[in-house]
């Protein structure tokens with residue numbers, strides 16, 4: 618699933634190619650793409666036709682385009698892509714929604730092979746769309762307060778990785794960046810949050826920000842060629858991953874083979890030496 622750096626890469630592309638333009642018409646090709654828009658596909662199309670898009674914004678893994686006081690909210694799910702291109706190009710079978718613009722320039726296509734992604738129009742949602750108001754600020758927002766997050770994290774009494782993935786505590790972090798940040802901070806994923814010292818939490822939050830900065834600089838991580846920017850190009854942070862997806866390969870710091878554990882129906886990757894398992898583990 619795309620995490621903050623991949624979604625931010627898409628947001629930047631939208632800001633560059635779509636902000637400041639006026640929608641001519643919207644065509645929903647698959648109703649599932651707008652299943653979270655309660656009034657249905659026809660209402661979604663009508664609500665957006667003729668609207669000018671102001672700016673592309675993001676919180677965690679969600680992004681939205683503001684239009685006056687309203688917002689067009691999108692989540693990419695597992696395989697969603699927002700692609701900008703010439704209107705004459707062929708329509709791929711996975712295109713779910715097409716946005717045509719008044720200037721006749723490049724259109725915007727929401728493409729989603731596995732259809733877990735979705736879009737909805739949120740009246741009054743320009744600043745922060747209602748459906749995502751419960752999500753915590755991500756590490757790139759001015760509202761993100763590392764001191765507050767550290768205190769809430771230690772109060773959770775859960776495993777540190779589970780806490781990092783909890784979008785109501787801090788948003789934008791998924792499996793990849795959680796594992797990479799924990800490795801950088803030298804912390805095992807099953808460390809009980811209440812046993813973390815303040816310096817350990819600070820180190821971890823700094824590591825989250827560092828690894829995301831580095832991923833953003835190269836367009837994010839693309840694992841199965843589905844995470845692309847608005848021009849359809851993949852990022853290449855997968856080449857710089859230290860532990861994620863690297864079972865049995867040597868740790869970049871100490872050479873010990875990377876270990877994979879089952880975790881929440883997925884995996885956790887650690888270096889057994891750099892990230893010692895706690896005596897009392899929490900999942």
Ligand SMILES: [Zn+2]
Pocket residue numbers: 868869870871872873888889890891892
């Ligand atoms: Zn190591």
